[in-house]
Amino acid sequence: MLNGNVKLYAELGELARYLDSAMKKIAEVGAPMVANGAQLPQAAAHLLDLNKMTEDGTLEVMRLAELIQDNRARAAKELAAVVSTLEAVDCRTLATRLGKTAQELALDDKHLMDIMTALSFQDLVAQRVKKLVTIVEDVHCKLLELVVVFGLKQEGTAPETQGKADEMLKQLEASKSTAIKQELADELLSEFGFK
């Protein structure tokens, strides 16, 4: 019986040491993982910025395409009126040539429409980005669960991050605040003697 107890204590001791060592290993591996995980909300925000940027660009192209469409519609109307006038004064050759020109110009209406529909790529990109953001947010939640379960976060210390992810994120952040507008670039250029 005594022998049995000693063996049981020895086994329990071994198990406790194993658990302790496993916890230390998880903490070792988990801490940097959690620190990197803290960057995920920022990364998700940058992804959503992409949506905004492509949306703005797409709307601007559309605005310009619509302006061209309207101008062309007005020009086509004018041309039709000129053709009618020319026919009325019996300038048939000129009227035919102008009519042909108007037909050729009308072909561009289809190209303009194709440009507009091609811009639907923005919607497809945005939908995929939204799905990626959902995945990133989900991974972040799982990492937070790890923090809670294994107590990986050390109070009072800022998470130490390193590697490519950190560097990229810093670059993305910097591009937001340090990107200069053309006016400022021109100002700097003129300070350096560029006219």
Added chain:
Amino acid sequence: MPADPNMKILVVDDMSTMRRIVKNIMKQLGFPNVDEAENGKDALDKLKAESFGFVISDWNMPVMTGIELLRAIRADDKLKALPVLMVTAEAQKENLVEAIQAGVSNYIVKPFTAEVLQEKMNKIFK
């Protein structure tokens, strides 16, 4: 029955770019009377408040999805005959089957062209 060029069309999409694209195509196809809604719920409110002749809806939208909107339309005695065209990035066979079972009038997979939209409209309003 051919489509009435004066009919009111409702374009439902959470992306402003897509609403504008579809609106522009409809204008070019000779249907200038187009209204917009950002999601199924917004669309359903508009459909109950005003009279529309045609709905073009996306599938993936917040608040109320396109398929939920379609089911709500088909379940409503006053709206159930309204033609609904789904224009969506959901290109799985199961999505199409689900939409057909829910009573969709036709289905377009993004990205699409003006010709495809016209062809589908011609089929719906033949």
